[in-house]
Amino acid sequence: MQQLERLMREAGEAVAPAAGMRPVGAPSEPVEAEASRMLHICNACRYCEGFCAVFPAMTRRLEFPAADVHYLAHLCHNCGACLHACQYAPPHEFAVNVPRTLAQLRGQSYRRHAWPRALGALYARNALALSLALAAALAMFLLLALALRGSLWGAVAGGNFYRVFPHALLAWLFSAAFAYAVVALGVGVARFWRELGPDAIGAACAAEAAGAAATLRYLGGGHGEGCNNEDDRYSLARRRFHHATFYGFALCFAATVVATFYDYGLGLPAPYAYTSLPTLLGIVGGVSMVLGTLGQLRLRLRREPLQGDPAQAPMDLGFIGLLLLVAGSGLALAAWRAGAAMPALMALHLGAVLALFLTMPYGKFAHAPLRVAALLRNAVERRQPRRLGLADE
Ligand code: SF4
Numbered sequence: 001m002q003q004l005e006r007l008m009r010e011a012g013e014a015v016a017p018a019a020g021m022r023p024v025g026a027p028s029e030p031v032e033a034e035a036s037r038m039l040h041i042c043n044a045c046r047y048c049e050g051f052c053a054v055f056p057a058m059t060r061r062l063e064f065p066a067a068d069v070h071y072l073a074h075l076c077h078n079c080g081a082c083l084h085a086c087q088y089a090p091p092h093e094f095a096v097n098v099p100r101t102l103a104q105l106r107g108q109s110y111r112r113h114a115w116p117r118a119l120g121a122l123y124a125r126n127a128l129a130l131s132l133a134l135a136a137a138l139a140m141f142l143l144l145a146l147a148l149r150g151s152l153w154g155a156v157a158g159g160n161f162y163r164v165f166p167h168a169l170l171a172w173l174f175s176a177a178f179a180y181a182v183v184a185l186g187v188g189v190a191r192f193w194r195e196l197g198p199d200a201i202g203a204a205c206a207a208e209a210a211g212a213a214a215t216l217r218y219l220g221g222g223h224g225e226g227c228n229n230e231d232d233r234y235s236l237a238r239r240r241f242h243h244a245t246f247y248g249f250a251l252c253f254a255a256t257v258v259a260t261f262y263d264y265g266l267g268l269p270a271p272y273a274y275t276s277l278p279t280l281l282g283i284v285g286g287v288s289m290v291l292g293t294l295g296q297l298r299l300r301l302r303r304e305p306l307q308g309d310p311a312q313a314p315m316d317l318g319f320i321g322l323l324l325l326v327a328g329s330g331l332a333l334a335a336w337r338a339g340a341a342m343p344a345l346m347a348l349h350l351g352a353v354l355a356l357f358l359t360m361p362y363g364k365f366a367h368a369p370l371r372v373a374a375l376l377r378n379a380v381e382r383r384q385p386r387r388l389g390l391a392d393e
């Protein structure tokens with residue numbers, strides 16, 4: 001055992017390069033260097049190899065340059081299993097805490113891959129940025145409703161949303177905000193991919209990555225029993241609430257797409273009956289999002305603090321809270337669309353959705369496309385034989 005610990009200590013110390021000898025692409029930020037130190041220790045230990053994709057990806061490397069530690073950070077789903085299983089976790093002198101270090105690295109990576117780069121600073125004050133975006137969007141829709149209708153109160157004939165805000169205005173505004181979010185996130189993912197070097201993506205790789213993302217395979221803890229949240233017990237609750245949130249969001253998005261088709265393709269303008277496809281998709285999606293976000297909020301507040309980066313807690317909670325506001329206000333709008341509160345509810349819902357779109361590229365949402373890119377990279381790498389070039393690989 002002492003012999004093993006000596007070897008591991010040496011592995012961790014070996015990553016400290018001599019002055020002026022830093023190889024190209026070597027970790028330069030303290031958190032990158034810490035991740036590299038830890039991964040050298042893990043590479044000697046390998047106890048957690050079966051937990052997730054991070055450890056097998058780590059064993060395909062002997063060194064951990066900056067681009068690679070960022071890649072491994074996004075491959076990590078922060079399930080916490082390797083912290084609770086680690087015999088070298090604090091208070092051990094090796095102080096190995098993979099989930100926290102990779103979470104800190106993701107925080108840095110979000111800023112590094114932000115587009116435009118200057119707006120990457122918003123990650124550091126994400127809760128403030130999110131609050132300001134929400135306040136500004138809410139104020140805009142409330143003032144607009146007052147200007148167009150003279151009041152925020154009063155039933156609208158037929159519960160018709162477009163008698164409060166013109167359809168064309170909403171279509172242009174939300175299309176532009178969504179397109180901006182897609183472009184900004186897309187540029188960030190492209191930069192992330194480029195840093196890792198070119199690699200061909202086959203259909204099998206895309207299918208494997210899509211499957212891992214859609215099922216949240218790596219929130220299963222490697223044995224299918226789930227994650228650690230507040231202690232050593234395993235639970236699938238996090239995976240289930242995450243699924244409820246994600247698929248609820250996808251259903252709400254589908255509701256918008258179907259409604260757009262009804263309007264432009266079939267000439268059937270909103271509002272639609274409660275039994276219509278867009279309304280049903282929206283209601284089921286909204287309920288799923290509310291349940292998913294409430295569950296995630298509860299788990300997040302109870303999670304073992306050592307698993308995460310305390311500096312990112314406001315961003316995580318702010319994002320979950322905003323998703324809850326989007327879903328809750330959407331359901332309230334559907335329930336009371338014929339009532340006097342409809343104009344105010346509509347301003348609240350539209351303000352929350354606009355704030356979500358505007359902050360997508362500078363908040364927690366960025367973890368989704370970057371993680372999918374990391375899963376895709378992992379699927380590509382797994383199909384590359386003899387990656388290390390060792391005789392016994
Ligand atoms: S996290 Fe700990 S137990 Fe797991 S591989 Fe690393 S050093 Fe070993």
Ligand code: SF4
Pocket residue numbers: 048051052053054055075076077078079080081082083098099102218
């Ligand atoms: S926290 Fe979970 S997903 Fe992340 S490296 Fe550890 S075991 Fe893997």
